Amino acid sequence: MTVAITGGAGYIGAMLADELLAAGRPVRVLDSLLHGQEDIAAELEGKGAEVIRADVRDADARRRLVDGAEAVVHLAAIVGDPACAKDPALSEEVNVEGSRLLVQDARAAGVSRFVFASTCSNYGRMDDPTVPIDETGKLAPVSLYAEQKVGIERMLLDGGGANGLAPTCLRFATVYGVGRRMRFDLTVNEFTRDLWAGRHLEVFGELFWRPYIHVADAARAVRTVLEAPGEKVAGRVFNAGHSDENYRKLDLVELITGTLGRGDVGYVSRDEDPRDYKVSFERIRSELGFVPEMRVPTGIEEIVGALEGERFGDPFDGRYSNI
Numbered sequence: 001m002t003v004a005i006t007g008g009a010g011y012i013g014a015m016l017a018d019e020l021l022a023a024g025r026p027v028r029v030l031d032s033l034l035h036g037q038e039d040i041a042a043e044l045e046g047k048g049a050e051v052i053r054a055d056v057r058d059a060d061a062r063r064r065l066v067d068g069a070e071a072v073v074h075l076a077a078i079v080g081d082p083a084c085a086k087d088p089a090l091s092e093e094v095n096v097e098g099s100r101l102l103v104q105d106a107r108a109a110g111v112s113r114f115v116f117a118s119t120c121s122n123y124g125r126m127d128d129p130t131v132p133i134d135e136t137g138k139l140a141p142v143s144l145y146a147e148q149k150v151g152i153e154r155m156l157l158d159g160g161g162a163n164g165l166a167p168t169c170l171r172f173a174t175v176y177g178v179g180r181r182m183r184f185d186l187t188v189n190e191f192t193r194d195l196w197a198g199r200h201l202e203v204f205g206e207l208f209w210r211p212y213i214h215v216a217d218a219a220r221a222v223r224t225v226l227e228a229p230g231e232k233v234a235g236r237v238f239n240a241g242h243s244d245e246n247y248r249k250l251d252l253v254e255l256i257t258g259t260l261g262r263g264d265v266g267y268v269s270r271d272e273d274p275r276d277y278k279v280s281f282e283r284i285r286s287e288l289g290f291v292p293e294m295r296v297p298t299g300i301e302e303i304v305g306a307l308e309g310e311r312f313g314d315p316f317d318g319r320y321s322n323i
């Protein structure tokens with residue numbers, strides 16, 4: 001019943017590995033530790049996980065990962081619009097080609113479930129962002145990162161289901177909250193850190209909507225899929241988040257400054273961030289019974305508490321960012 005996780009030492013992955021280990025499931029992780037997460041890898045080993053420190057492009061490592069595994073959760077990637085834009089060739093190799101080869105190997109090894117980490121960024125800019133979009137809505141990716149995710153989803157859903165791999169695509173909302181591998185390059189986390197540190201925050205596109213999910217809930221969403229009856233999830237796409245957790249950046253800033261009691265914020269009216277989407281998470285709620293436990297306001301308090309407790313050393317350290 002081994003679960004093989006690519007990117008298992010990452011922001012979502014380390015929380016997922018912990019969650020599955022605590023539930024008594026054997027866990028095998030493949031991660032290149034791109035952001036220097038040797039401490040996390042060692043901790044996971046201490047808890048009983050097998051950790052393969054390797055690149056998803058390494059054929060031997062991929063085969064070791066999938067050998068005898070019941071399920072594969074594919075999280076490893078060059079993550080985010082800026083990181084993909086910075087090195088398009090690398091992101092193509094890791095995200096697109098790496099996923100294709102992993103799917104091939106998983107299929108050959110007889111893996112029976114494949115969960116792919118996709119993103120609500122696939123919806124891009126909606127015509128009417130006030131009406132929540134669901135999984136049947138039009139995909140309009142506006143970045144290379146999201147285009148790659150859309151392409152991988154297609155590759156999985158067009159061919160995978162028919163070949164016994166039973167793929168599920170989870171389109172995560174933007175993740176926030178304190179994780180084992182912290183990321184401060186994500187909106188809620190970044191805004192909270194910057195305002196807590198007394199820095200001036202410039203906000204672009206403050207009226208644009210976006211959905212959010214706590215990192216622990218993102219891990220729970222994956223576990224929910226792994227534990228659901230196969231026929232409910234095979235060949236399916238689920239948005240992962242909560243329908244009440246769509247916010248504009250302006251709302252986030254108000255919540256954070258309200259929590260801190262201060263904040264130096266400027267709004268820039270340039271149309272910098274073309275992603276504007278409000279998402280419905282009814283499918284995952286009604287079909288799988290998944291409802292996130294955390295809410296953004298509580299998550300902000302959690303981040304402030306961790307910053308106050310000096311949990312991250314220097315929260316501006318480059319290892320907390322994918323950019």
Ligand SMILES: NC(=O)c1ccc[n+]([C@@H]2O[C@H](COP(=O)([O-])OP(=O)(O)OC[C@H]3O[C@@H](n4cnc5c(N)ncnc54)[C@H](O)[C@@H]3O)[C@@H](O)[C@H]2O)c1
Nearest residue numbers: 007009010011012032033034055056076077117119172175
């Ligand atoms: N965080 C979000 O807001 C969010 C939202 C939607 C989807 N996702 C998706 O979820 C997944 C995990 O994202 P995350 O936020 O945990 O990011 P992350 O960067 O913390 O995790 C990615 C992990 O992959 C590893 N990795 C990178 N390149 C690799 C390679 N070539 N071989 C092996 N390992 C490699 C990194 O070391 C890291 O541990 C990604 O696929 C991402 O696209 C994240």
